[in-house]
Amino acid sequence: MxxxxxxxxxxxxxxxxxxxxxxxxxxxxxxxxxxxxxxxxxxxxxxxxxxxxxxxxxxxxxxxxxIISKEVYKEKYMNTAIENYFNNSYKNVVSFFAKEEKISVDELKEIIAIIEKNN
Structure with missing residues (x-):
């Protein structure tokens, strides 16, 4: 692709x-x-x-x-961006957005709740 x-x-x-x-x-x-x-x-x-x-x-x-869905494209290029710019670390992605004040504490708590629910 x-x-x-x-x-x-x-x-x-x-x-x-x-x-x-x-x-x-x-x-x-x-x-x-x-x-x-x-x-x-x-x-x-x-x-x-x-x-x-x-x-x-x-x-x-x-x-x-x-013929390529938005979801397939998003997954491919998000994974590429995370690999290339965040050392393949989702923690680095979240930290980046927290430092840039693009994500709130409440949103982080929601993310944690989602993770805990799915585990």
Missing amino acids: QKLTNKEEEIMQILWKLEKAFVKDVLAEIKKDKPHYNTLSTIIRNLEEKGYVSYNAYGKTHQYYP
């Missing part, structure tokens, strides 16, 4: 949300920095070449849909 560019990830987020879409539908969902229609079409074709999307053809028009 190839890593996606930021713009490809943005397009995949839209396709995961819409489930099936024509290029014009994807374009309508982009709120800022809208690419030209042809540029967006090229990005989606690149996603197809990378194995992230497929399509149904209706004459010359294609309706695209994701």
Whole structure:
């Protein structure tokens, strides 16, 4: 599974949300920095070449849909980020967010409760 560019990830987020879409539908969902229609079409074709999307053809028009789920992508790239930036340690991940004040004590307590419930 190839890593996606930021713009490809943005397009995949839209396709995961819409489930099936024509290029014009994807374009309508982009709120800022809208690419030209042809540029967006090229990005989606690149996603197809990378194995992230497929399509149904209706004459010359294609309706695209994701073939890699958001969950599969998230798991792959979260694991990669944890390996590359946190020495493969979830404790380091949680510590990072605590130091950055991105997670509260109450949220940490909720996490601990979830872990205790599942063990």
